[in-house]
Amino acid sequence: xxxxxxxxxxxxxxxxxxxxxxxxxxxxxxxxxxxxxxxxxxxxxxxxxxxxxxxxxxxxxxxxxxxxxxxxxxxxxxxxxxxxxxxxxxxxxxxxxxxxxxxxxxxxxxxxxxxxxxxxxxxxxxxxxxxx
Amino acid sequence: xxxxxxxxxxxxxxxxxxxxxxxxxxxxxxxxxxxxxxxxxxxxxxxxxxxxxxxxxxxxxxxxxxxxxxxxxxxxxxxxxxxxxxxxxxxxxxxxxxxxxxxxxxxxxxxxxxxxxxxxxxxxxxxxxxxxxxxxxxxxxxxxxxxxxxxxxxxxxxxxxxxxxxxxxxxxxxxxxxxxxxxxxxxxxxxxxxxxxxxxxxxxxxxxxxxxxxxxxxxxxxxxxxxxxxxxxxxxxxxxxxxxxxxxxxxxxxxxxxxxxxxxxxxxxxxxxxxxxxxxxxxxxxxxxxxxxxxxxxxxxxxxxxxxxxxxxxxxxxxxxxxxxxxxxxxxxxxxxxxxxxxxxxxxxxxxxxxxxxxxxxxxxxxxxxxxxxxxxxxxxxxxxxxxxxxxxxxxxxxxxxxxxxxxxxxxx
Numbered sequence: 001x002x003x004x005x006x007x008x009x010x011x012x013x014x015x016x017x018x019x020x021x022x023x024x025x026x027x028x029x030x031x032x033x034x035x036x037x038x039x040x041x042x043x044x045x046x047x048x049x050x051x052x053x054x055x056x057x058x059x060x061x062x063x064x065x066x067x068x069x070x071x072x073x074x075x076x077x078x079x080x081x082x083x084x085x086x087x088x089x090x091x092x093x094x095x096x097x098x099x100x101x102x103x104x105x106x107x108x109x110x111x112x113x114x115x116x117x118x119x120x121x122x123x124x125x126x127x128x129x130x131x132x
Numbered sequence: 133x134x135x136x137x138x139x140x141x142x143x144x145x146x147x148x149x150x151x152x153x154x155x156x157x158x159x160x161x162x163x164x165x166x167x168x169x170x171x172x173x174x175x176x177x178x179x180x181x182x183x184x185x186x187x188x189x190x191x192x193x194x195x196x197x198x199x200x201x202x203x204x205x206x207x208x209x210x211x212x213x214x215x216x217x218x219x220x221x222x223x224x225x226x227x228x229x230x231x232x233x234x235x236x237x238x239x240x241x242x243x244x245x246x247x248x249x250x251x252x253x254x255x256x257x258x259x260x261x262x263x264x265x266x267x268x269x270x271x272x273x274x275x276x277x278x279x280x281x282x283x284x285x286x287x288x289x290x291x292x293x294x295x296x297x298x299x300x301x302x303x304x305x306x307x308x309x310x311x312x313x314x315x316x317x318x319x320x321x322x323x324x325x326x327x328x329x330x331x332x333x334x335x336x337x338x339x340x341x342x343x344x345x346x347x348x349x350x351x352x353x354x355x356x357x358x359x360x361x362x363x364x365x366x367x368x369x370x371x372x373x374x375x376x377x378x379x380x381x382x383x384x385x386x387x388x389x390x391x392x393x394x395x396x397x398x399x400x401x402x403x404x405x406x407x408x409x410x411x412x413x414x415x416x417x418x419x420x421x422x423x424x425x426x427x428x429x430x431x432x433x434x435x436x437x438x439x440x441x442x443x444x445x446x447x448x449x450x451x452x453x454x455x456x457x458x459x460x461x462x463x464x465x466x467x468x469x470x471x472x473x474x475x476x477x478x479x480x481x482x483x484x485x486x487x488x489x490x491x492x493x494x495x496x497x498x499x500x501x502x503x504x505x506x507x508x509x510x511x512x513x514x515x516x517x518x519x520x521x522x523x524x525x526x527x528x529x530x531x532x533x534x535x536x537x538x539x540x541x542x543x544x545x
Contacts, residue, residue: 013296025288028534032534034279040275
């Protein structure tokens with residue numbers, strides 16, 4: 001089939017001219033998006049590799065942090081009567097709160113009688129408003 | 133006394149009302165019903181419908197220029213079309229005087245607002261907002277869905293074929309065909325360039341079908357897929373970094389502009405909006421593009437399009453043909469996307485795509501993606517297709533802009 005050159009399609013085209021025009025258009029659209037697909041795949045390969053390398057570099061540090069974040073041992077819960085699940089949850093919360101900084105959980109105690117929670121609530125509440 | 137009342141009646145707008153105007157009120161009423169009661173694309177259909185009512189009222193100073201004193205017309209900008217009845221040429225061969233008959237006179241508020249369309253300003257600026265609102269992450273994470281966006285453009289080319297054989301000129305056929313892309317700003321941009329006389333009908337058809345995506349697409353999707361295919365769960369998308377998204381915006385712009393320079397205004401603004409969003413240091417500009425700019429322009433675009441729906445031009449056989457061709461374009465685009473997904477599954481059966489996301493290749497963002505998601509959940513409530521469907525959905529926006537650029541490059545020369 002002879003493709004109709006651009007800018008030469010008449011106002012009332014013949015069947016073959018219309019078919020040629022359509023085919024060219026589809027080739028243009030598919031060609032453009034397929035090229036983008038190829039470029040994005042290549043870009044994806046590069047960025048996935050980069051991400052993998054970053055992960056490898058971070059691993060030793062992460063291991064050390066994990067070690068540091070580990071609670072004293074299951075022995076402590078046994079003494080205090082806390083279940084391993086509670087200890088794990090507290091250790092995870094501490095890890096998140098400290099943003100992954102090295103730390104060691106030495107003791108877990110109930111905050112009975114303490115006003116810390118109320119103080120924290122008030123601080124958050126007041127910090128959510130701008131004082132004029 | 134009675135004569136005075138009759139004279140007064142003739143000065144009112146009531147004396148100028150006619151049946152076609154009332155029919156247009158009915159059409160505008162249907163659009164308002166769809167927008168308000170059914171919540172179908174209300175942001176666009178409400179201004180369009182309201183503009184259509186204004187266009188079919190005997191307004192003053194809205195569409196025509198006001199004559200302040202006999203022979204003196206005042207307006208910031210107006211356009212007068214005339215026939216030359218007589219030309220007097222002097223002895224030196226210079227034209228001394230001409231007698232003109234005014235055939236058309238545009239001006240007033242509408243003329244101001246519609247400059248945004250006539251000068252092709254509003255559609256690209258809306259694309260700036262669309263870019264600022266769009267997350268291309270799902271497309272970058274799963275680039276093969278670009279093929280679904282490309283396949284959905286098949287409806288455009290098939291409709292061009294049908295339109296040509298229904299008596300429309302090539303330029304008009306191209307403008308009608310773009311309805312299949314389900315991209316309102318692109319449809320307006322293209323029809324203003326190639327067939328401004330059909331702008332109203334094309335814009336109404338495009339936005340109406342975009343609003344009817346949840347009704348038009350599901351039956352086609354169900355017809356072309358089986359139960360097992362609709363339950364396909366796709367692999368989770370990888371996380372895409374900001375750097376990747378910025379590079380993507382640049383690459384798409386450069387590549388598309390090099391390929392179809394006529395689509396520059398649309399693609400460049402789309403990617404500018406997206407780059408502003410992804411670079412992370414232009415928060416104020418992004419907020420403006422996402423909210424104030426796109427909202428103000430949507431009001432002006434909608435009413436300007438609505439005001440083109442005057443009874444004498446809208447109630448014509450051509451409009452009915454455009455409405456019919458529009459739904460064909462839309463249906464074929466939907467079907468092409470679904471079928472392309474099935475073809476991809478034949479080629480890569482180990483990493484299949486759910487064919488329901490193929491229909492999202494039409495660029496009605498994010499409605500088409502939402503429809504794919506809802507259809508998928510009907511067959512498996514734990515199947516979340518939304519983010520997967522956003523890939524072909526945004527690919528469709530790029531595909532439609534490229535197709536529009538191709539049409540312009542062929543016909544505007």
